Amino acid sequence: MTKGPVRLDVAVGYAVPRKGIPAAASFRKWVAAALTGRIRQADLAIRIVGAKEGRALNRHYRGKDYATNVLSFPAELPEGLPDGVRLPLLGDLVICAPVVAREAREQGKPPNAHYAHLTVHGALHLLGWNHEDSREAECMEQLEREILARLGIADPYLDA
Incomplete structure (x- = not known):
């Protein structure tokens, strides 16, 4: 754990x-x-997309032919970066707006709370957290609950 606030550069594109x-x-x-x-410091981009782009990205990068709620693309930094590239690049998040809206409706959650959860979830993926097995999933979900609780957002896994 590091101390103090994180210095962020977050670009959000719609x-x-x-x-x-x-x-x-x-x-x-x-x-x-x-x-x-x-x-301590992170640069990342978030792109909010429609179903067509979300589906194309999920198909291309994960081999799954449907739009998903959030995709995380951790940065892979090559050696000898060009001038002007600032570090540390953390990666990119792609959030599919129609999927988030549908899931929020189906799960009876406020849309903003669902966006918050998926943003936190994606950011943790950029740090290397995963949910490939039940132990990893349990640890990641508990961390998400704690972060969201500090933001005043209810447990996203209740009745999920």
């Missing part, structure tokens, strides 16, 4: 109309909550 989607400041707050105490 490839879909903004209606019903949180502001960039909210995404930055959620990323900060996930990363504070775990890393």
Whole structure:
């Protein structure tokens, strides 16, 4: 664990109309909550996409032919980076707005709470957290619960 607030550079891009989607400041707050105490400095990008782009990315990178809620792309930094590239690059998150809206409706959750959960979840993936087996999943889910509770957001895994 590191001490003090994380220095963040979070770029948020919207490839879909903004209606019903949180502001960039909210995404930055959620990323900060996930990363504070775990890393000192981070640069990352979040792109909010539609179903077509979400599906294409999921198919290309994961071999799954459907749009998913969040994709995490950890940065792989080559040696000899060009001038002007700032470190540490943490990676990118892609959040599919129609999937998030549908899941929030189906699960009876406020959309902002679901966006917060998926942002925290994706940021933890960028740090190397995974849920490939039940032990990893349990640890990651507990960490997500703690981070979201500090933000005043209910346990996302209740009745999930």
